[in-house]
Amino acid sequence: MSLELSTPSTEGPRFDLRFERGRVQLRLGRPLVLDGLELEHLVVSLDFRGPVDLRGGARRFRHHRGRVVELRARVRPTKLATSAAEARTLRVDDAHAARLRLAYRDEAGVLSLDGALAFDGVDLVWQPRELGWVRGSPRSAWDRFARLATALGSRAEPTTGTMRFERPVRAILAELFLPHGWRVPDERGCGLRATDDGESIVLEAGERIVGPRLPQAPSLDFEASEPSGAPGALRASLDAADLDAAVRAHRELRGWLAAEAALAIAERFEHALEPDALVDWLLRGLASFPEDERAWRRWTSRLAERGALGALRLADVALAGPLSRASRAELAVRAATGVLDAFGDPQWSDEPGVDPMLERRLRRIVSEASALAPESGRVLAARAALAHREGSLAEAARFWERAADAAEDRATASDWRRRAGQLLLGLEGPAAAEPLLRRALEESSNGPEVLTELASVLVERGDLIGAEELYARLLKEPHERGPERRAALLCAARHHLERGAPDRARPFLSELGDDPVSLEMQDELSDADADDVANEPLSGEHSVVLYASPETSQVLSPSGQVALDDFDDEGLGEEDELFDDEGVLEELDDDALDQLFEESPRPRHLRAVDKDDPLESLVLGTAKREAGGDAGHLDSWLPRLGAKPPASIPPNLPPPPLPPSGLPPMTRSPSGPPVTLVSVADDELRALLEAVAESDDPGALLEGALEEALTDADADGVRRVLRVLQRVDDFAGAAALAARARRLLERLDEEP
Known part of the structure; x- marks a missing residue:
């Protein structure tokens, strides 16, 4: 045995x-x-x-x-x-x-x-x-x-x-x-x-x-x-076609047979009975089996999920029954929380609130359950729900967190900890909510709802890279296709679109398939792409980035025009109006460019450029050419500018033509930022520059290079990412990525 x-x-x-x-x-x-x-x-x-x-x-x-x-x-x-x-x-x-x-x-x-x-x-x-x-x-x-x-x-x-x-x-x-x-x-x-x-x-x-x-x-x-007799009457009660016939058969039964018939009537005619009559049949059946914890839990939970007030009647009887203290407390709080959920959050629900007598009854039941099992997770969750309803949000957050620590499974712990984080977000701000939401995300195994909330908190704290890393998990880890994941994918796509990175939004929209909102957002992307094509420079022209900070980069076209289309009149001062004059925006020769940069006041957008640097002065056209021809002087700089010097130039032939204004060949990806290809002694830096120039998503590529450098504890790799960021035009997330690279160098005890 x-x-x-x-x-x-x-x-x-x-x-x-x-x-x-x-x-x-x-x-x-x-x-x-x-x-x-x-x-x-x-x-x-x-x-x-x-x-x-x-x-x-x-x-x-x-x-x-x-x-x-x-x-x-x-x-x-x-x-x-x-x-x-x-x-x-x-x-x-x-x-x-x-x-x-x-x-x-x-x-x-x-x-x-x-x-x-x-x-x-x-x-x-x-x-x-x-x-x-x-x-x-x-x-x-x-x-x-x-x-x-x-x-x-x-x-x-x-x-x-x-x-x-x-x-x-x-x-x-x-x-x-x-x-x-x-x-x-x-x-x-x-x-x-x-x-x-x-x-x-x-x-x-x-x-x-x-x-x-x-x-x-x-x-x-x-x-x-x-045999005939009582078992036959039980069968008649269970198989009766209508409620009246079942009740008549039930009158012939005694003992456990009558209790079985009462529970069967309650289950079969649950939706035909009045709420009070249903609870009467349940109590008539369960009273014969006061120690059957499973039956009590089953029916209490069933009524609580419907928000039926009859669950409180079962809870009152169970509290006075012979079950263990923990079981009685659990049954009571199941009933109380079910009724509370049915009436909704008083701060957000439009439905009428709970009447004062019922609220006092709920508090009494939860108080008795708390006396029986004060450290039970469900009891603490019920106390949190009551505190929230009464407006004690800080107390509710503490109870939710304690309930999560005492929860029996990780999914329940994640849900309760997430509620605590939501309350702290409103009370103390994102810094207080982030640790709770991170732990809730771990307990939920990257659940879409928790992931989206944590990402929004990171955005509010200014950590865009961290938020986008979280959104990327939606594409990497398999999840069931449900409304929670669809909502998370839409949030991720909207996040990238609002920050001007449509290429990063497309994978999330493609995961949504035929979702109506996704199709509408894809139409907007198509219209935006058409506008980008219409605004492309003339055939044969490419943009080049001057060596300035990402926020103040000026773009010159190979025709020698200063491209200031991205700046509006309000952003220019009096000394900058020269560059906004249509009469100046014409094709300039080399001498005109020299005079422009030497004599004219420089706009504040270009003040970060160091004209004493020989390479930058060459790119800007301010370098003085030596006597004896341009080729001999410029050939020494061509490797640094990404161009190949001629193998041999016949003496009687003119030197090979250079790009206008001595600028190197530029490469621009269809959707990425313009990049200056610079050939340097660091082959890895040159390879990274070329990869960024050809990439549709330079931000993601540089982010991957940064992660690889961090994995290998490679300070030189982090520096390479920083140097590339200095040579590309601004794109969504570039400043945050550069700041992250500097923080990583500090962790590696290296100088930027």
């Missing part, structure tokens, strides 16, 4: 040490109690030869093998029956003297058995005498009986038609002794007897006890037809 008891004894056995007739005896000093089981009296005999060391007391003998001399234990079948695998599986209707009547529910209905109970040696045997079942089943009645035996930890014997529990006394002692390090004594030298005291079956063992044997009777015919 195997016992699966849910609440083990927290303290081990305590024995008194005695000597009697040359033997050492251990007598149980106090009863040991488990769910449905109580060991009242136990005497164990130990045989010793020679002196005995008593300095360790009774625990000195916990590893010695002993023999049971006397034993008395109480078993409450109604309590043990509730530990079956499924709700409403087993019912004990009566247990008296040597008889036991059970009801077993399976997929076919209810199987009713009434039989004699007695010991056969050290085994307990139950011999059914009467059988009744409700509704037919493809399986035979014997098969159903055998499945019941397996569920009870016993075996069915087909030759005798009985159910045998092997050595139940040893199983009881093992449950009580082994967890505390005590060896199980042997009970096989005792006689065993089963009696009844009204509520429990009493098992007695002793050297002089002789128990009754099972009476000789023919085994039960499991294939006999269903």
Whole structure:
């Protein structure tokens, strides 16, 4: 026999040490109690030869093998029956003297058995005498009986038609002794007897006890037809076509059959009954099974999910019932939170609030549950919901966080911690909410809702790179296609569109497929692309970036025109109006450019340029050409400018033509920023520059290069990314990426 008891004894056995007739005896000093089981009296005999060391007391003998001399234990079948695998599986209707009547529910209905109970040696045997079942089943009645035996930890014997529990006394002692390090004594030298005291079956063992044997009777015919009477009335109640017929059949039932019928009526006619009548039927059924925790939890949760006030009636009855303290507290808060959720958040809901009497009732139920289980996660969550409803937001946030720490599973913990973060976001700002949301994201395994909220908090804190890294997880990690993920994808796409990075938004929109909002946003992208094509420079012209900070870069076209289209009149001062004059925006020769940069006031957009730098002065056209021709002087700079010097120039031929104003060939990707290709001694820097020039998404490419450098702790790699950022035009996220690179260099103890 195997016992699966849910609440083990927290303290081990305590024995008194005695000597009697040359033997050492251990007598149980106090009863040991488990769910449905109580060991009242136990005497164990130990045989010793020679002196005995008593300095360790009774625990000195916990590893010695002993023999049971006397034993008395109480078993409450109604309590043990509730530990079956499924709700409403087993019912004990009566247990008296040597008889036991059970009801077993399976997929076919209810199987009713009434039989004699007695010991056969050290085994307990139950011999059914009467059988009744409700509704037919493809399986035979014997098969159903055998499945019941397996569920009870016993075996069915087909030759005798009985159910045998092997050595139940040893199983009881093992449950009580082994967890505390005590060896199980042997009970096989005792006689065993089963009696009844009204509520429990009493098992007695002793050297002089002789128990009754099972009476000789023919085994039960499991294939006999269903008897009439009460089981037939139960079937009529379960199969009635209407509520009135079911109620009439229910009046003929008594005991557990009436309770089963009441629960069946409540389940079958749940939506036809008035709310109060439904709860009446439930209480009529559950009252017969006050210790069936699964049935109570099932119906309380079912009503609470609907927000029915009847859940509070069940909670009141459960709080006064015989269930454990933790179970009663959980049932109460399930009912209370269900009703609170049904009435919504008072700050946002348009529905009428809860009336004062009901609010007082909710507070009372939650208060009683808190007294029973103050550290229960569900109790703390209920207290948080009440505090939120009353406007105590800081207190509600603390309760939500404590509830998350005590939650039984990660998904529930994530949900409760997310609520705490939402409240702190409004109370203390994004800095206080970020740690909670990060932990909630980890507990939810990158759940889309938590991910989106954390990304918005990072954007509010100015960490655009971190937010975009979070959004990228939506594309990397598989998730079920649901409304939460669709909403997160839309948020990610909108984030990139608002920051002028349509190429980064397209992967998120493509994941959405035929979503109406996605199609509308893709149409907007198509219109934007058409506008970009219309605004492209003339064929053969490319842009070149002057060496300035990303925020103040000036762009020159190869024709020599200063491209100031991106600047409006309001952004220019008086000294800058020269560059906004259409008369100046004409094709200029080299001398005109020299004079322009030497004599004219320079706009503040170009003040970051160092004209003393020979390379920059060459790009700007301010370098003085040496006598003897342009080629000899410029060839020395061509490798730095990304152009190849001629292999050999015949003396009688003119030098190869250079780009206008001595500017190098430029490359511009279809959607990326213009890039100056500079050939330098660092081959890796040159390769990165070329890759950025050809990339449709230079920001993502540079971000990947930065991550690779961070992984390898490569300070030179981080510097390369910074140098490339100095040579490209501004794009969405460039400033944040440069700031991140500088922070990484500081972490690596390097100078930028």
